[in-house]
Amino acid sequence: MSECSVRVLMTKRLMALALGSAALVGCGQPSMTDSPGNNEAWQATYPAEYQSWAETENTSARTDLLAHRPALVVLWAGSPYAKEFHSPRGHQFAVADVAQTLRTADGQGSAACWSCKSPDVPGLMEKYGENGFAAHTFAELGREVGNAVGCADCHEPGESTLRLSRPYALNAMNKVKQPFEAQNASWQASQTCGQCHVTYYFQPEEDNKVNIPWIFGSTADEIERYYDTRRFYDWVHPISGAPMVKARHPEYEHWSRSGHAKLDVGCVDCHMAGQSAEGMHNHKVSGAMAQYEQACQGCHQDEAELAQTLAQHKAAIDEARTEVEGLLIQAHYEAQAAWAAEANWHEMNSALMDIRHAQWRWDFATSSHGIHAHNPEEGMALLTVALQQVKMARAKLAQVLAERGVDSVDYPDVSSKETAQAAVDIDLPALQQQKQRFIEQQMANGWPEAAMRGYQE
Numbered sequence: 001m002s003e004c005s006v007r008v009l010m011t012k013r014l015m016a017l018a019l020g021s022a023a024l025v026g027c028g029q030p031s032m033t034d035s036p037g038n039n040e041a042w043q044a045t046y047p048a049e050y051q052s053w054a055e056t057e058n059t060s061a062r063t064d065l066l067a068h069r070p071a072l073v074v075l076w077a078g079s080p081y082a083k084e085f086h087s088p089r090g091h092q093f094a095v096a097d098v099a100q101t102l103r104t105a106d107g108q109g110s111a112a113c114w115s116c117k118s119p120d121v122p123g124l125m126e127k128y129g130e131n132g133f134a135a136h137t138f139a140e141l142g143r144e145v146g147n148a149v150g151c152a153d154c155h156e157p158g159e160s161t162l163r164l165s166r167p168y169a170l171n172a173m174n175k176v177k178q179p180f181e182a183q184n185a186s187w188q189a190s191q192t193c194g195q196c197h198v199t200y201y202f203q204p205e206e207d208n209k210v211n212i213p214w215i216f217g218s219t220a221d222e223i224e225r226y227y228d229t230r231r232f233y234d235w236v237h238p239i240s241g242a243p244m245v246k247a248r249h250p251e252y253e254h255w256s257r258s259g260h261a262k263l264d265v266g267c268v269d270c271h272m273a274g275q276s277a278e279g280m281h282n283h284k285v286s287g288a289m290a291q292y293e294q295a296c297q298g299c300h301q302d303e304a305e306l307a308q309t310l311a312q313h314k315a316a317i318d319e320a321r322t323e324v325e326g327l328l329i330q331a332h333y334e335a336q337a338a339w340a341a342e343a344n345w346h347e348m349n350s351a352l353m354d355i356r357h358a359q360w361r362w363d364f365a366t367s368s369h370g371i372h373a374h375n376p377e378e379g380m381a382l383l384t385v386a387l388q389q390v391k392m393a394r395a396k397l398a399q400v401l402a403e404r405g406v407d408s409v410d411y412p413d414v415s416s417k418e419t420a421q422a423a424v425d426i427d428l429p430a431l432q433q434q435k436q437r438f439i440e441q442q443m444a445n446g447w448p449e450a451a452m453r454g455y456q457e
């Protein structure tokens, strides 16, 4: 019996074992590594799921959010986010988009940036240890990441059973007393998404490994308490000198407190909606409104009305965030002016902490893609507090400035991404050149095709 016919007879269990060896190479499939992270290795057993998963390659549109909202450049000045920031697109692009972004221009940041991009990651964490994985540079592990978000991220190797493949996500669900094994099917499915669609930070004292900061809970207040008690900051803002914390796409957090979550309507119901007659889930993870008929119609009667409600939520959040962004920029520059007038820490501390806290809440609301759909009430509540906090910061700074006779402050021109980046000394052409060198010298040297997806002519 040839290797190929043996494989046809394999049960799913055996398939799991076989995925751990190179035994399947040579059956008319593309050659593969010996890891369950290899998405192609699943195709023969689950052709339908594989096919619809592969279609995430068709969702390739994205928006340059720094061009869309140049204020972001100033608020994130000094952090990599001010260099490049796009809206998300299909899972098939996850590896290429992190490899090609200016945020990883020199490749010298932590390999922890790979954590939520590839089903090869669990295997690499086994190989190097969680700390050892993150202790590598981003460039060092580039050759070993060959698959974009796929089967082994959400499934036990070779099986349809769901799993949390990231140790830090398993821990995090325990921290908020939602242990994976105790959840119903709907919440387990949402937790597979919540491994990546969640806020996190790199733990400096642990080789930069990913940590989900939910010791006290997963609300903005509780996470802030954790960061504050640890005196943690992601970066120091170069304009104001405030010690900043960055929120990253907390979709799981917002959803978990939503009306839909209470009804067990989870991520999968809206973004992987519809099952075939054979019971196959649509694995083309993509926009929810595009799946209205399968995803929403069962409970919501009128598509136009629903779209209008969503648009209203979005407009309200956009209006609130725009106001907060404008005031935050002013606060950063007023702090700069106060330092220039030789204010001391004693006078500045409280205002800087208000800036930190206001921007944290603003970021927790707005870096969550789809907050207007997932939990608009929480989004508005966060922005309302952020507004109060940034106003407090400005009132305190106004006093410091008045005491020192400063009566005017220069604010930056944020009418475009270009003017905003110039204001905070970002040299885009130099960064682009650095990235180009990185692509030619490192990536062209044996990095897998996944790192180029969507970037080749």
Ligand code: HEC
Pocket: 059, 087, 088, 089, 090, 091, 092, 093, 094, 095, 097, 098, 115, 116, 117, 118, 119, 149, 150, 153, 154, 189, 192, 193, 194, 195, 196, 197, 267, 268, 271, 272, 285, 286, 287
């Ligand atoms: C291993 C990490 C990971 C897991 C697990 C994951 N995602 Fe993603 N997801 C990403 C990344 C990274 C992107 C952005 C990819 C890009 O822009 O290149 C993304 C993008 C998306 C998008 C934008 C797609 C589009 O077409 O605009 C949606 C929606 C999404 N994910 C939903 C989900 C849902 C629902 C789940 C669970 C069923 C899930 N994700 C599981 C990492 C993950």
Ligand code: HEC
Pocket: 039, 042, 043, 046, 049, 050, 051, 053, 149, 150, 151, 152, 153, 154, 155, 159, 160, 162, 185, 189, 190, 192, 193, 268, 279, 280, 281, 282, 283
């Ligand atoms: C982002 C998470 C995620 C990824 C990636 C993913 N799946 Fe799934 N898969 C799910 C969820 C959620 C279900 C539904 C489980 C349930 O409700 O019981 C599922 C169900 C399945 C099932 C059971 C039958 C069905 O369709 O409902 C199979 C088989 C399966 N997936 C195979 C695959 C294969 C093969 C890949 C890679 C090509 C893959 N999955 C990628 C999350 C994922």
Ligand code: HEC
Pocket: 087, 088, 089, 190, 193, 194, 197, 251, 252, 253, 255, 256, 260, 265, 266, 267, 268, 269, 270, 271, 286, 287, 288, 289, 290, 310, 369, 370, 371, 373, 374
């Ligand atoms: C009740 C339905 C619903 C649920 C549940 C839901 N979403 Fe969404 N989500 C939406 C809608 C509607 C949008 C707005 C854009 C669109 O149409 O997809 C959105 C937007 C997004 C986006 C941004 C997509 C983009 O291209 O900007 C991501 C990422 C996302 N959701 C992930 C998740 C994750 C992860 C979960 C679970 C933790 C989840 N969603 C739960 C309906 C839902």
Ligand code: HEC
Pocket: 258, 259, 260, 263, 265, 269, 270, 288, 289, 291, 292, 295, 296, 297, 298, 299, 300, 306, 309, 310, 373
């Ligand atoms: C299983 C039923 C169910 C499904 C499926 C469902 N919803 Fe809902 N949705 C509800 C219920 C019930 C409420 C009211 C919840 C509450 O009171 O918090 C609601 C509330 C909403 C709201 C807030 C309405 C308002 O007036 O503020 C929006 C927006 C929404 N859903 C969008 C969606 C979208 C988009 C989808 C599909 C992608 C979807 N829902 C799928 C049951 C569902």
